[in-house]
Amino acid sequence: MTALGDLLIARIARTGPLSVAEYMAECLMHPDHGYYATRDPFGVAGDFTTAPEITQMFGELIGLSLAQAWMDQGQPSPITLAELGPGRGTLMADALRATKGVPGFHAALSVHLVETSPTLRQAQAKLLPDATWHDHVETLPDAPLFLIANEFFDALPIRQFVRDGNGWREKVVGVTDGKLSFGLSAAAPLALLEDRLTDTKDGDLVEHCVGLPAITASISTKIAAFGGTALIIDYGDWQSQGDTLQALKAQAHVDPLTTPGDADLTAHVDFAAIAAHASPARFSRLTGQGVFLERLGITGRAQALAAKLSGDALTSHIAAHRRLTHPAEMGELFKVISIYPVTAQPPPGLEP
Incomplete structure (x- = not known):
């Protein structure tokens, strides 16, 4: 794992999973390790x-x-x-x-x-x-x-969402067995993606920059x-x-x-x-x-x-x-x- 990876694992342990956008922002532009x-x-x-x-x-x-x-x-x-x-x-x-x-x-x-x-x-x-x-x-x-x-x-940076019924589960970066891993948040309605309910189905992933x-x-x-x-x-x-x-x-x-x-x-x-x-x-x-x-x-x-x-x-x-x-x-x-x-x-x- 890189130095930034160790910092992110410690941060997730303190404050919880990161959105994909937060993870990208740190990976690309962290002042010391980006x-x-x-x-x-x-x-x-x-x-x-x-x-x-x-x-x-x-x-x-x-x-x-x-x-x-x-x-x-x-x-x-x-x-x-x-x-x-x-x-x-x-x-x-x-x-x-x-x-x-x-x-x-x-x-x-x-x-x-x-x-x-x-x-x-x-x-x-x-x-x-x-x-x-x-x-x-x-x-x-x-x-x-x-x-x-x-x-x-x-x-x-982008956020990623997986459709679940009429709601969306956000893809997040967490930690599993000491390593960074992807997971999903709980499903919830999202006004940001209201228009995508017409062209997606359950399980489809969409991205928002x-x-x-x-x-x-x-x-x-x-x-x-x-x-x-x-x-x-x-x-x-x-x-x-x-x-x-x-x-x-x-x-x-x-x-x-x-x-x-x-x-x-x-x-x-x-x-x-x-x-x-x-x-x-x-x-x-x-x-x-x-x-x-x-x-x-x-x-x-x-x-x-x-x-x-x-x-x-x-x-x-x-x-x-x-x-x-x-x-x-x-x-x-x-x-x-x-x-x-x-x-x-x-x-x-x-x-x-």
Whole structure:
């Protein structure tokens, strides 16, 4: 058991079982032993690899989509170019490089990063020294907001509930024989999930992302008031159904309870919940990442880059394009949705 695991076992002995959300929050962001608080987990040498780390094309196309949205909205100035959970800063750096030639765009923008990990802030500062950092999305400036959230919502803590008649039993983390274990609370009605009684049956598990409503509402309120657009890219589907909690360590799946604080914990994103909190702005049609990137011209960009490559570099480049776009890889598992003003259209690559 890890040091954090020992602390959690002692805490449960004192105060009782933890919700899955409380467990995730401690595992990911405990100040001394939390996964994101203590390491850089990205890349081949880390525990997982995100799209910006696979190829520069991803960040380039995201940046150009937002730059075009900025032009379509009349080139407002000044604007906030923001990213939630920006990893090492790779995506934002690629987006900025790709948009250097867009007249007036860089002069209008300031870069803002929402990041709570001290370790990752240090990595981001190497690529983006002029950025401003925030702990919460609520403190982003009151200005037109052009925002990126790539694999951000999947890391937000979730609660899990199992239907029991017209009530719900919450899945919790307790202790059995000195080890962390899952259990269920007593059944009770839950107003939070009243609408899910129509599309579930006894024994079905649904997930609720605790922080999603407030974060989405904050983004939507700024965009509705000042303009801009948000591109949200993550794995998941239109509505939560089933247990999607997973742990990754050294590029492999592990038991979520075995090494708390030493493995990444994520869950699929419920995009219907994002749409439900997009008012007073609008949301686009949910689109597979592969289709989105193809609409933005990733194949043409890939061919242009391939012309300068050979050998292993070319093989790796071709594999990166496939990984991002093919339905059997990230192309369908990952989805894209945007939030934009009622007076505007969604950014390029997406439909109303």
